[in-house]
Amino acid sequence: MRAEADRMAGRRGANLLFSEVSFRLCSGEGLTITGPNGVGKSTLLRIIAGLLPAEAGTFAVRDDAGTSVPVLDAVHYLGHRNAMKRELTVSENLAFWKSFQANETAEGLSVPDAISAVELDGIGHLPFGYLSAGQQRRIALARLLVTARPLWILDEPTAALDRRSDKLFGSLASGHLANGGMMIAATHLPLDIPGVGNLEIAPAAIGSETGAEGWI
Ligand SMILES: Nc1ncnc2c1ncn2[C@@H]1O[C@H](COP(=O)(O)OP(=O)(O)OP(=O)(O)O)[C@@H](O)[C@H]1O
Numbered sequence: 495m496r497a498e499a500d501r502m503a504g505r506r507g508a509n510l511l512f513s514e515v516s517f518r519l520c521s522g523e524g525l526t527i528t529g530p531n532g533v534g535k536s537t538l539l540r541i542i543a544g545l546l547p548a549e550a551g552t553f554a555v556r557d558d559a560g561t562s563v564p565v566l567d568a569v570h571y572l573g574h575r576n577a578m579k580r581e582l583t584v585s586e587n588l589a590f591w592k593s594f595q596a597n598e599t600a601e602g603l604s605v606p607d608a609i610s611a612v613e614l615d616g617i618g619h620l621p622f623g624y625l626s627a628g629q630q631r632r633i634a635l636a637r638l639l640v641t642a643r644p645l646w647i648l649d650e651p652t653a654a655l656d657r658r659s660d661k662l663f664g665s666l667a668s669g670h671l672a673n674g675g676m677m678i679a680a681t682h683l684p685l686d687i688p689g690v691g692n693l694e695i696a697p698a699a700i701g702s703e704t705g706a707e708g709w710i
Pocket residue numbers: 506507511529530531532533534535536537538680708709710
């Protein structure tokens with residue numbers, strides 16, 4: 495499996511944020527995306543995940559035979575928000591994601607095992623909204639484990655995590671890569687994980703505004 499970005503550019507409203515972003519990942523490799531606030535890291539991840547159109551360039555995931563795989567089936571996208579219902583219990587939220595993301599080829603962990611993997615045994619019965627910010631983020635990470643998908647796209651995955659949970663994320667990500675997975679993560683600091691490179695995004699040249707109006 496491999497993932498390839500070729501000369502991608504991203505726009506928000508009138509502003510071209512970045513351009514000429516290219517990289518290549520193979521099974522077992524990861525990439526952190528760094529750069530100043532507002533440069534477009536989240537925008538790039540949303541384009542890669544298929545949630546926003548690219549201004550230019552392409553992103554593709556291919557299997558070992560070189561056949562293009564639908565990106566939406568190949569990725570887990572974890573944004574700034576945790577995408578959990580506050581009123582549902584932790585277990586109900588994860589059970590929803592397990593069935594929503596299910597496909598024939600990729601079995602993931604059971605809901606209790608995923609909760610254990612983020613070291614939160616015993617809280618599956620609590621409403622998600624009762625959890626602390628760090629616990630909520632860890633349960634959001636558990637969502638990556640209930641179904642197996644090759645490419646993790648993560649926006650600030652360790653936001654709100656304490657040092658111990660930061661390490662926990664490191665071991666989950668390392669395990670994913672060791673199993674042949676890939677990861678692209680927007681972070682403010684490069685992650686200290688073997689097999690993970692870094693790409694610093696630079697703002698597009700000043701003067702790239704088009705004068706076009708509107709929000710996307
Ligand atoms: N819907 C939108 N319409 C227009 N501009 C937007 C929209 N959403 C975001 N922007 C702008 O796009 C720019 C890039 O935002 P983005 O969130 O991708 O940056 P980032 O590099 O992830 O920032 P941070 O490090 O602060 O998280 C920002 O200037 C932001 O204000």
